[in-house]
Amino acid sequence: MTALNEGEVEIVLNGNKRVLRPTLNAITQISRLHNGMNGVTQALVNSDFDAVVAVVRHGLGIPDREATRLPAEIYKNGLTQDLVIACINYVSILTNGGRPRADAAPETDDEAPAGND
Numbered sequence: 346m347t348a349l350n351e352g353e354v355e356i357v358l359n360g361n362k363r364v365l366r367p368t369l370n371a372i373t374q375i376s377r378l379h380n381g382m383n384g385v386t387q388a389l390v391n392s393d394f395d396a397v398v399a400v401v402r403h404g405l406g407i408p409d410r411e412a413t414r415l416p417a418e419i420y421k422n423g424l425t426q427d428l429v430i431a432c433i434n435y436v437s438i439l440t441n442g443g444r445p446r447a448d449a450a451p452e453t454d455d456e457a458p459a460g461n462d
Contacts, residue, residue, distance in 0.1 A: 365404030367443035
């Protein structure tokens with residue numbers, strides 16, 4: 346797996362790994378969707394299809410001329426828990442200036458929980 350840069354979030358659409366990148370354009374466009382980032386976050390919590398499509402579109406930096414195929418791709422993939430949670434995490438990163446929040450849980454699979462051995 347390719348290492349992600351700070352603030353990037355990996356998603357999987359129909360078996361293809363893609364990377365959402367935090368940018369000023371992404372937060373600007375996404376924020377306009379539901380009157381601010383709190384509204385977008387709530388829409389994602391509610392699994393709002395249009396919100397997921399918009400977050401993925403702007404996170405991937407897909408231009409207008411190519412955006413028409415994305416809704417069908419997301420519909421085919423389904424609004425899976427993994428996709429929606431990744432979008433929520435990405436929006437949180439955007440609201441923190443493109444950086445993961447200090448209180449965010451690490452996203453590593455190889456980290457074993459601490460136990461009382």
